[in-house]
Amino acid sequence: MSSDVDFGRPMLVLRRRRIAVRLERRSVVVCAVLVLALAGLAVLALMTGSYSLGPGEVLSALTGRETGLMHDIVVEWRLPRVTAALVFGAALGVSGAVFQSMLRNPLADPGIIGFSQGAYTGALIVILVVNGSYGQLAGGALLGGMVTALAVYVLAYRRGVQGFRLIVVGIGVSAMLGSLNTWLILKADLDQAMAAATWGAGSLNGTSWDQVIIGGICVLVLLPAAGMLSRPMRQMELGDDAAAALGVRVPAARLGLVVVGVALTATVTAAAGPIAFISLVAPQIARRLARTAGITLAPAALVGALLCLAADYIAQHVAPTPLPVGIVTVVLGGGYLGWLLFTEARRRL
């Protein structure tokens, strides 16, 4: 029956009574490899630090067979950070995939509708003007980001929101807030300005279980929502008219996608600051690895997690001085995307 249909590429069909799932074979293989790489890298990250551990020790600490210092090091100190990198990286990857697919633009990410700059403005005001606590910082960042995203959406609204207009309005508002941020930093005294800039780069330093659990719950709620929206999302890649003809309620679906995408980024920003570039690069890398026609969510999430974990490992252990993870993601992601472009441009000749 349907398994005889030629989809143009190898498919994997799973059947169990009434439910059948059709998966692309290459995507499945790529995802499996990515999961393995993630597991390996996570164990490596748990092993490394000022007190080195072997893989056996890490595994026994994780399964609860160790107590005392070993348990503290692995489960209380290193595991929150590794979990945060995995969860937040995945959230950023999905959020970027949602935006790029929705706007049909490989350069789109939540930053494009001003979220990151707005969050940074909010955080700067909390740090420099109110001199607030960590909780207030997260709140200020969330508020700033949400208000900015909303403002961009409203400004771009003119009998519906069109992708191109959203992008340009986003660029404009981001540029305004960016220069406001520059000015705030210029007016602040040096120590405060540097602290603010470190937060602004996005850092997983001192991540505790509290932050990870709150953030993790939000991400766990949002990821299935993104999954449910992925079908209308793929149909909207054909164009709004075609999607509407196929029965998608385009305005509602687009609003849902914006909300999910922004909420995912907001969660990460509140917990760790604006970690740049993962949401931009992960979907592109995933698409090229899985060789899918459009943006797909699962590989994007896994690539995002891998990128974030690898970047945090480099920021902590490879760089000469510990750096905010956001700086490494920018360099890694930007470099990789540049290399991809370069090789692709050569191959296309």
Add this chain to the structure above:
Amino acid sequence: MTVLAVRQDGPGTTTVPGPRRRLLGLVIALVVLVVLLVLSVMIGSTSIPPSVVWDALVHSSTGIDQVAVQDYRLPRTIVGLVVGVALGLSGALIQALTRNPLADPGILGVHAGASFAVTVAVGLLGVSDVQGYMWFAFAGALVVTLMVLALGSTRQGSSPVVMVLAGVCVGAVLGGAREALQLTDPDAFDAMRSWNAGSIGGRPLEVVWPILPFLAVALVLAFVVAGPLNAMALGDELAVSHGVSLARTRVLAIIALTLLAGGATAIAGPIAFVGLMVPHVARWIAGPHQRWIFAYSVLLAPGLLLVSDILGRVVLRPGEIPVGVVTAFVGAPVLIALVRRKKASGL
């Protein structure tokens, strides 16, 4: 002019004002610019009456207002004029070259390259004054722009999308490296946060003179390629059939715009939106003819920059806001209004 005639036959083109009206507009723009130049010298943390300004310009007197005019206001105004001309023309060039109405020299990595080079100069080499790191900024802007252009072009020519992506990538990588340097070196951080805002104040004229020859060459080049760029607006094939050498035009235009944008950034730091906005206004007034667009851009851009700078000096008197911050606040609403119009002014 034949080119224009062809364009006007197309559907939906706006009416293009005749040469006389365009010339009149150009004269008006020139007068406005001169008025703004005078205002820029007069207005500041203290207002200086015209008679004193004249006195300071003609005689070398030593009153406090005269010194303010000679040492601060006048250099600042000249810097604004030079930087404005360079930014406006580079914006017009890149929009004509990429046929992208939203192109801005910033996307080609000019700002990223200049900022990175200045950070290296301040953080690693210990350069501490504007005269010193100006050359780093210029070199950084040139090298990075050429890198982006090389990355963004294939043997078949260059695709705007790939070029923008390349600019974003290179900008991001350099930005990350720059931030890493800054966050580990408070001195570099401190120097960079003021440079990054983009300002035409506090630059001695010694910063401008060495850059000026480069800008002059670029100015001439821009008007040389204006004609061929007109033809290229019709499409590459038609341009070739009009006898335009595509490669030569592109190379010359790229050299000109790199020198202009790099020079402006070297003098003033990254200033956004002037290069993006002004060519649009020029197109509304002058129609699609590149030579007129360039001429209008040359006159309108320094006007915009000076207005922004005067605003920045007046709003928080006696403190001031760097002009780069003001241009973003003036420019972004214009950009938003532009895309909210029914028909964006295309190319």
